[in-house]
Amino acid sequence: MNLSVRKIVISGILGAITILLGVTRLGFIPMPTLAGSATIMHIPAILGGILEGPVVGLFTGAIFGLFSMYQPVPPFFADPLVSILPRLFIGVVSYLVYFSTKKINNVLACILAGAFGSITNTVLVLGMATWRGYLPPEVSISIGFLHGIPELIVAAVLTVILVKGIQRIRSTKA
Amino acid sequence: MELTKNITLGVYLPGETSIHRLDPRTKIIAAAILITLLLFIKSYQPYGLFMLFTIAVIIASGIPISYALCGLKPMLPVLVLMWFFQLFLYSAPEAEVIVSWWIFSATDAGLHMGNLITLRVFFLFTIITILTLTTSIVSLTDGLESLLKPLRMIGIPSQELVMTMIIALRFVLILAEELDKIIKAQMARGVAFDRGNFIQKTRNLFPVFLPLFINAFKRAEELIVAMEARSYTGGKGRTKMKTLHMGRVDRSAGVVIMLFTGLIVYIILSVNPQI
Numbered sequence A: 001m002n003l004s005v006r007k008i009v010i011s012g013i014l015g016a017i018t019i020l021l022g023v024t025r026l027g028f029i030p031m032p033t034l035a036g037s038a039t040i041m042h043i044p045a046i047l048g049g050i051l052e053g054p055v056v057g058l059f060t061g062a063i064f065g066l067f068s069m070y071q072p073v074p075p076f077f078a079d080p081l082v083s084i085l086p087r088l089f090i091g092v093v094s095y096l097v098y099f100s101t102k103k104i105n106n107v108l109a110c111i112l113a114g115a116f117g118s119i120t121n122t123v124l125v126l127g128m129a130t131w132r133g134y135l136p137p138e139v140s141i142s143i144g145f146l147h148g149i150p151e152l153i154v155a156a157v158l159t160v161i162l163v164k165g166i167q168r169i170r171s172t173k174a
Numbered sequence B: 001m002e003l004t005k006n007i008t009l010g011v012y013l014p015g016e017t018s019i020h021r022l023d024p025r026t027k028i029i030a031a032a033i034l035i036t037l038l039l040f041i042k043s044y045q046p047y048g049l050f051m052l053f054t055i056a057v058i059i060a061s062g063i064p065i066s067y068a069l070c071g072l073k074p075m076l077p078v079l080v081l082m083w084f085f086q087l088f089l090y091s092a093p094e095a096e097v098i099v100s101w102w103i104f105s106a107t108d109a110g111l112h113m114g115n116l117i118t119l120r121v122f123f124l125f126t127i128i129t130i131l132t133l134t135t136s137i138v139s140l141t142d143g144l145e146s147l148l149k150p151l152r153m154i155g156i157p158s159q160e161l162v163m164t165m166i167i168a169l170r171f172v173l174i175l176a177e178e179l180d181k182i183i184k185a186q187m188a189r190g191v192a193f194d195r196g197n198f199i200q201k202t203r204n205l206f207p208v209f210l211p212l213f214i215n216a217f218k219r220a221e222e223l224i225v226a227m228e229a230r231s232y233t234g235g236k237g238r239t240k241m242k243t244l245h246m247g248r249v250d251r252s253a254g255v256v257i258m259l260f261t262g263l264i265v266y267i268i269l270s271v272n273p274q275i
Helices: A005-023 A043-052 A054-070 A084-100 A106-131 A139-171 B023-042 B044-060 B067-069 B075-087 B110-135 B137-154 B158-190 B198-229 B249-270
Strands: A026-030 A037-039 B095-101 B106-108
Touching: A005 A026, A005 B023, A005 B158, A005 B198, A026 B067, A026 B158, A026 B198, A037 A139, A037 B095, A043 A106, A043 A139, A054 A084, A054 B110, A054 B158, A084 A106, A084 B044, A084 B137, A106 A139, A139 B044, A139 B075, A139 B198, B023 B110, B023 B249, B044 B067, B044 B110, B044 B249, B067 B137, B075 B110, B106 B110
Parallel strands: none
Antiparallel strands: A026 A037, B095 B106
């Protein structure tokens, strides 16, 4: 498989934003729970999936995963099965949702893609953490609701705003 | 609000010890082997050996032990909480109840599980910390690139993935500068970033994110044109200016890791023969 320069560069830039959100702590919204904060670091991966297709979503997700393994907060992210593997699917799921609903309405498709991308992250990461035995199921479910829902809302709103903004810029240039 | 001041990517401590001089590929493979081993340890004896080995590696790498563990300090509450969760919520048939209070009861199986999980997470964290303290992010990427190269044969564009990572690392600092400008510009327009509750703080992010992403995409378009103009065609057939070499130190590290793995596997099998 050969990737176009475009796909490589855009995944790289979205990956850079992911890392930037991580190192500046801008990507974390402080919340008084076990994991400490709700994250919006998965949004670049969602955008990659929507704007450039599944491969870009997957690459951006891979960078997100590698970064969270590199700086494991909470500590069980040091396990690559929890930190990297689930993140690969964020962009891919967003892409699938966006392209199956795009014909109905662009804004609706963005909202759904953002929401489903966020759900993918929450469910798979917590599912993996439970399966690997780091968290008991009761705790995972409560974190899922406490973090998952605000993350989902923020992700859905931000996805619409960002996708619309970027699409507008692209259409005026073309 | 100075978010982007003093951005440090990683926590690399430069040094000249044999651990530092190891080829990044050796270190990545060794870390992968140790992580895999950890997933199979279900009793305390191997952890004792693991502890000795980790301490030996930390001493050999010249990192002060207090420094290596200081990254763990903010994680401590989470580790303790995880231990309590296992203690009270782990359910196993025929578990003996040690303490019981209100609706919670601690079982011996829960205690064992809690100890094991906490130890596993602790060692996973320590291994990753040692790897990142002794290896710069650039040589980690180089090592990863060379290790992933064979995946090309089964159609996985590994070098493109590494190129993506290199672009990401290069652009973090550029985008950080831009983020700084955006934040200052929005503060001048009256956005109060450090005030308000959870919802207001989240809403304040929108006027930062939109310009950040749009500028990033503009830069991406420029970079695409620049790379295409220079006929970049992906990873196939590319050579590197600095190539990696495995030396004597890598061979001895390989022997040490192999011996250690053998020993751990032997202990695991002799303690729990059913695995």
